[in-house]
Amino acid sequence: xxxxxxxxxxxxxxxxxxxxxxxxxxxxxxxxxxxxxxxxxxxxxxxxxxxxxxxxxxxxxxxxxxxxxxxxxxxxxxxxxxxxxxxxxxxxxxxxxxxxxxxxxxxxxxxxxxxxxxxxxxxxxxxxxxxxxxxxxxxxxxxxxxxxxxxxxxxxxxxxxxxxxxxxxxxxxxxxxxxxxxxxxxxxxxxxxxxxxxxxxxxxxxxxxxxxxxxxxxxxxxxxxxxxxxxxxxxxxxxxxxxxxxxxxxx
Ligand code: 13P
Numbered sequence: 001x002x003x004x005x006x007x008x009x010x011x012x013x014x015x016x017x018x019x020x021x022x023x024x025x026x027x028x029x030x031x032x033x034x035x036x037x038x039x040x041x042x043x044x045x046x047x048x049x050x051x052x053x054x055x056x057x058x059x060x061x062x063x064x065x066x067x068x069x070x071x072x073x074x075x076x077x078x079x080x081x082x083x084x085x086x087x088x089x090x091x092x093x094x095x096x097x098x099x100x101x102x103x104x105x106x107x108x109x110x111x112x113x114x115x116x117x118x119x120x121x122x123x124x125x126x127x128x129x130x131x132x133x134x135x136x137x138x139x140x141x142x143x144x145x146x147x148x149x150x151x152x153x154x155x156x157x158x159x160x161x162x163x164x165x166x167x168x169x170x171x172x173x174x175x176x177x178x179x180x181x182x183x184x185x186x187x188x189x190x191x192x193x194x195x196x197x198x199x200x201x202x203x204x205x206x207x208x209x210x211x212x213x214x215x216x217x218x219x220x221x222x223x224x225x226x227x228x229x230x231x232x233x234x235x236x237x238x239x240x241x242x243x244x245x246x247x248x249x250x251x
Contacts, residue, residue, distance in 0.1 A: 003207050005036035005223065005250035006163055006230035008062060008124060009237025010092060010211070015042065017049035023240060024053035030244035032057065035251045036230065040237070041092050041124070044078055051087050062090035062124060065098060068111035080112075080119035091116045092124045092232070094150055096169045106149035113150050113162070122161040124232065125150050126211070127190070131170035139168075143186055144193045156198040163207045164190055165232040171212025173234060177222070183210040184225035191227055216245035223249050 015023060020042050031038050041062035042050045050061045067077035083091060093116060094109035104112075109125070116123045127146040129139040147164065154162065166186050171178050178186075187208045195203035210222050211232030222228055223246075230250060236242040 002205050003229050006039065006207050006209060007034075007036050007243075007247045007250050008039035008041055008090070008092075008163075008165075008209065008230070008232050009243055010041040010062075010064065010095070010232055010234050011043065011046075011237060012064070012097070012234060013043060014238055015046055017046050020046035021049045021053040023238070024050060024059070026240035027243055028054070028057045028059065030240055031059065031247045034058070034247050036247060038247055039090055039124075041090070041232075047083070047086060047088055060089045060122075061087075062092055063088050064092045064095065066091050066093070066112055066116055066119075066121075068108070068115040070115070080115040080121055084119040084121055088121065090122045090124055092126065092165075094126045094146070096126060096128055096167060096172060100169075106146055109146075109150045110152050114153060117154065117158050117161060122163065124163045124165055124209070126165045126167050126232070128167040128169050128172075128212070134168065134170065139186060140189050143190060147190055147193045148197060151197060156202045159194070159198060159202050159206055163209060163230075164194075165209040165211045166190060167211035167232060169212075173213070175213050177213040177215075177218050178210065180221045180225050180228075183222055184227050187225070187227035187229075214246065216242040219246040220249040 039060040066080040093112045098104040129142045191203045207229040209230040210228045214231045215236040
C-alpha cells in the first residue's frame with residue numbers, strides 16, 4: 001500500500017490575492033514538518049499569488065474547477081491547460097457547491113476530469129450524498145454512481161493522479177460532521193467501487209479524503225480511520241492554526 005495522507009484546504013470564494021499570500025505565509029512555517037501532502041485550493045484570481053507564496057515549501061496549489069475544452073467561446077471559464085501552464089498542480093472537481101449552484105452533473109464532471117488529467121493535473125474528485133439520499137438509504141448507490149461516471153475513461157495508471165474526496169453534502173459548512181464510522185464506511189465503499197472498476201491494488205493505492213466540517217477538534221479521530229486518507233477542509237482551512245492542527249493529525 002503506497003498511499004500517503006493528503007490534507008487539502010478548499011478556500012471556496014474567500015480571500016483576495018493579498019490575503020491569500022498572507023494566509024499561506026502564516027500556514028507555511030506551521031506545516032514545515034508535515035508528514036503528509038498539503039494543498040491549498042484557492043480562487044482562480046489568487047493562483048499567481050498562491051504559487052508565489054508557496055515557493056520554498058512543499059505546499060501544492062489547487063484550482064477549484066476547470067472547463068473540459070482546451071479553449072473557445074466559454075465566457076467565464078478557465079481551461080485545464082491554462083492552469084497547468086501557470087504551475088498549478090491540482091484541481092478540485094465535482095464539488096457539491098458546483099453541482100448544486102452551477103449545474104455541474106456527473107457527465108460534465110467526467111468531462112472535466114478527462115481534461116484535467118490530459119493536461120497533467122492531479123484531480124481532487126468530490127462525491128457525496130444529500131441528506132434525503134442518506135435518509136432513504138441510497139448513500140452507497142449515489143456515491144458509487146458518481147464515482148463510476150466521473151471516472152469513465154480514466155485508466156488505472158491515471159488513477160495515480162486522482163484523489164477522491166467523500167463529502168456528504170449535509171456535513172458541508174453545517175458543523176454537522178459525519179461520525180468517524182460513517183466517514184470510514186463510505187470511504188471503504190468508494191474503495192470497493194474502485195476495486196470493481198480497476199483492481200485491488202489501484203483501489204488500495206488511491207487516496208480517499210473525507211470532507212465536511214472537519215476541524216481541529218475532530219480531525220484526529222476521522223483521520224485514524226483505516227480508509228480515510230486525508231481531508232478536504234473548508235472553513236477550518238481559512239485559519240492557519242486550525243489547518244496546521246489538522247495537518248499534524250495526518251500521520
Ligand atoms: P467545511 O469544512 O466548511 O464543511 O467545507 C467542506 C468542503 O466543502 C470542502 O470542500
